[in-house]
Amino acid sequence: MKKLIILGIRGIPARHGGFETFAEKLSLYLVKQGWQVTVYCQESGTGSISTSEWNGIQRIHIPIANAGVAGTIFFDWKATVHALGKSGLFLTLGYNTAVFNLLQRIKGQTNVINMDGIEWKREKWGVFAKTWFWLNERAGCWFGNHLVADHPMIKDHLATRVSRSKITMIPYGGDCVANSTAATLDRYKLEPQGFSVIIARPEPENSFLQIVTAFSSKPRDHKLVVLGNFSPDKNKYHKQVMDAAGDEVIFPGAIYEAEVVQALRYFSRFYIHGHRVGGTNPSLVEALGAGCSVIAHNNHFNRWVAGDAAVYFNDEHDCAVLFDKYLRSDHSCLIATMRKESTRRFYEKFTWENILSQYEKLLIQWYPKERSK
Incomplete structure (x- = not known):
């Protein structure tokens, strides 16, 4: 059975944004295809790491006392360290703390990173935050075994950092709304x-x-x-x-x-x-x-x-x-x-069926050969 471990989001079921929605859709899709999927989830509070199952997906809950950006960074750190003990293929959604993914590269784990948008260009960030995101974008390009861009222009941008052969373009998906009340x-x-x-x-x-x-x-x-x-x-x-x-x-x-x-x-x-x-x-x-x-x-x-x-x-x-x-x-x-x-x-x-099938093909391509049995 193939195993996928998802990092970089707050958790599922989705309650926060696009990446969480995507992770939920992908996880449910892959479970139906026979994959074992694990998702790291950020929880508020203190205590020890715990696990639960949701619709056939294993969730690893990491309690974090800090709020805001500091809490998210700390969560990503703890999740990355914990994931060093896992086997299978890793999918990291976003590069905001990609410096931590160096640990996975040293460990020899295979990590596909969805590089999201160009976060360091957003006007809301100050100089320190923009510098952090710029450095982590570079780190994601270096430490990821393969990169996903969700738009041709993002692929063009990333291709100024790494070879185009290291990047696959797969856009975001959505649900059809054929009627409403x-x-x-x-x-x-x-x-x-x-x-x-x-x-x-x-x-x-x-x-x-x-x-x-x-x-x-x-x-x-x-x-x-x-x-x-x-x-x-x-x-x-x-x-x-x-x-x-x-x-x-x-x-x-x-x-x-x-x-x-x-x-x-x-x-x-x-x-x-x-x-x-x-x-x-x-x-x-x-x-x-x-x-x-x-x-x-x-x-x-x-x-x-x-x-x-x-x-x-x-x-x-x-x-x-x-x-x-x-x-x-x-x-x-x-x-x-x-x-x-x-x-x-x-x-x-942009249908989910189209997008998720593209992801599964890419994940199979990058699945560690020695663990595919």
Whole structure:
């Protein structure tokens, strides 16, 4: 039986973000294919390491007393050290603490690393954090036996560090949302097609301020729903975004109910995607899976994912022009065409079945030969 050990995430079932969702999907898929899968999980508190089983997946729980970034780094360290006693193939999701993976290289363990986006370019980080991420990106390239890039541009970027032959491009996957329940919108007093939606972390590189300011520059007879954890009393940027918002902008906070988020995508006029840094963004893939028409920031990352399913803006002015043009009801035929293109692109590139089968092929290719029996 082949064994896979997953490092680099907070744990499963998914409660935090894209990598956790991917790890859950991959783990369940591989168990059905006859693999033995182990996932390291970060827990709050103190005490000894424990194990449990969830849907046939072995979970190793490591309690961490520290909160925030320090706690995550400490968890990654403890998980890496503990994993030195394991056999099989290792999959590390993200390179944020890739310096620790030197231990696995010394031990002779085979480790495939998904290199995620270009974390050190994010505006929210200070000099120390950017330096840390830059160094760990290099460490991941050096210490990983093989690398996964989730976007062709990420592969191009990594190829400036290592040989292209060391990198495989596999994008992120998503679920198809073929229908939803309009009554779900009632709690927010929304009507189908009467609103557009942003679903992202409220950070500068995701263009929240530009989008909200552009939308609020004039009355729209339309709502803009902005999902995300906002703390205007603690975060200057969050306050700027909320201060720029007009009366037609709604901030419901972060929503973790999948059926609600799916309904907000499915019934929106547009999904607004302002990400400027990164590779294949999970939220954009999920928007395609819901058949959304998209307004997106104009960069190579977004254009490769959304293609003709989106119209693109470069700055606040461009974004306002797109709102002026496409929020009018006389563009319903164009929006319907964009929605069809979203669905076509999703089934062409981003279904989970497609993505997970690509991963299994790669993992089989890199499975340690002496442990494959």
